[in-house]
Amino acid sequence: MFSEIKEAFEQGKPVIITDQKREFEADLVFPSEIMKKEIINFMIAEGKGVLCTVADEKELLNKGFFKMPGNGLDKHSTNFFVPIDYKLSDTGVTAIERCNTIKFLSEGHGPSMFSYPGHVALLGSKPFQERQGHTEASVELVKLLGYKKFATIIEILNKDGDSHDFDFAVDMSNKYGLPMVSIDEIYKEYIKNTKLVYKAAEAKLPTEFGEFKIIGFYNNIDEKEHFALTYGDLHDKPIPVRIHSECVTGDAFSSLKCDCGSQLKNAMKYISENGKGIIIYLRQEGRGIGITNKIKAYSLQDKGLDTVDANEVIGLPADNRDYAVASQILEELGVTDIELLSNNKDKENQLVNYGINVVNRKNIFGNVNEHNHNYLKTKFERFGHDLKNIL
DSSP: OHHHHHHHHHTTOOEEEEETTTTOEEEEEEEGGGOOHHHHHHIIIIIBSOOEEEEEHHHHHHHTOOBOTTTTSSTTSOOEEEEEEETTOSSSOSHHHHHHHHHHHHTTOOGGGEEEEEEEEEEEEOOTTTOOSHHHHHHHHHHHTTSOSOEEEEEBOOTTSOSOOHHHHHHHHHHHTOOEEEHHHHHHHHHHHSOOEEEEEEEEEEETTEEEEEEEEEETTTOOOOEEEEEEOSOSSSEEEEEEEOOHHHHTTOOSSSSHHHHHHHHHHHHHHHTEEEEEEEOOHHHHTOHHHHHHHHHHHHTTOOHHHHHHHTTOOSOOOOOHHHHHHHHHTTOOEEEEEOSOHHHHHHHHHTTOEEEEEEOOOOOOOTTTHHHHHHHHHHSOOSOTTTO
C-alpha cells in the first residue's frame, strides 16, 4: 500500500486519507516540498474544501508563527495558525502563489518570509499518539515515505458541498487513480516505526507462583503507568504472553461479576509451570472506560442490560482498548514471537497489525459462576471471545 502511495506522489498525484472512526471525512493529501501549481489547482477544483498546509506545531511555535485565538485547545479541534502568503506574492491567491507559499514553508523559512493573513490556511500537527486527525496523519504519512514533515491537505466535498460522503471519495479515487489510506492504517505504521516506550525500572517480585521480575516503563503513547511481569528466559521462541487489562474489582477485590482475577492467576500459573513468560498489565479499566464509568455500567447491568448495551447507554464504546503500547512493551523487552494467552481474537488481530508475530493463541479461562455467566455469554456472543468450551 505505502509503495503505491509513494509512486502516486512521484507521479504528481495526491492521495486520499479517510477517517471512518471520528469525522467520517476524506482529505486529499500531498507532500509540500514537491508541490506544483497543477497539483494545487487539482486539489482546489476537485477537493473543494479549505486548502491547508501542515507542519509540526512545536516547530511552528519555535519559529515564531502564532495561533489563531481559541484554536487547538483540545485534541478534537483543528489547530489553526494565522493563514500565510509568501511575502513576494502579488495577491497570494493564484495557484502558483499558493504553491510558492507552501514550498517556502517546507524549506524551513520563518515568519518574516510571509504576510498575514494570507490565502493558505496553516495547521499545526500534534504528536500522532496524542491526536489522530487528518492534520497529524498527513505529516506522518509523508514522513514515513521519506519526505520532510510538511503536508498539504484539503477536504473532499461532494456535489452538494457535504464532506461526510465516503462513497463520493471512493468514486474520486477510482476516477483519477488516487490511492486511499485510512488514518488507522497510517497510525499502525507509525507505531511500528516510532519508539515511544522505554524501560524505566525493574525489581524482583516473589509471588505464590514463583519469582517474577516487575518492570515499569516510560510511556509516550498514553502516559499511563503500564507495567510487565516477566518470568524465566525470554530468548526462547515463542514466549507465552498474557496481555491483561486492569480490573480492580476482579483483580484486587475478587469480584464474581467477571472472570478477570481468576484469568490473571491462571495465566501466572501457566507461565510459571512453563518456566517462561510475560504478563503485560495495561491500565485500561473497564475495557478502557475507567472505574467510575464501569460502575455506572454495572448499575445498568444490575437492571438487566448486558455489558455492551450498558456501555452504549452511557455514551461510551463497548470496547475502547488499543494494544499499541503492549506491542511496544514487547519490543522493548526484545520479544516479537509470542504465544498469546487470550480468548480475545481482536487482541490477536491488533497485535499482528502492530507487527507482533502471534505464533499461536492459547485460551486462558477464568472461573465461571452464577454471577458472571451472563457476562461471559455476552463476551462469547457479542465480542466473539473463544469461550464455547466453558459455556
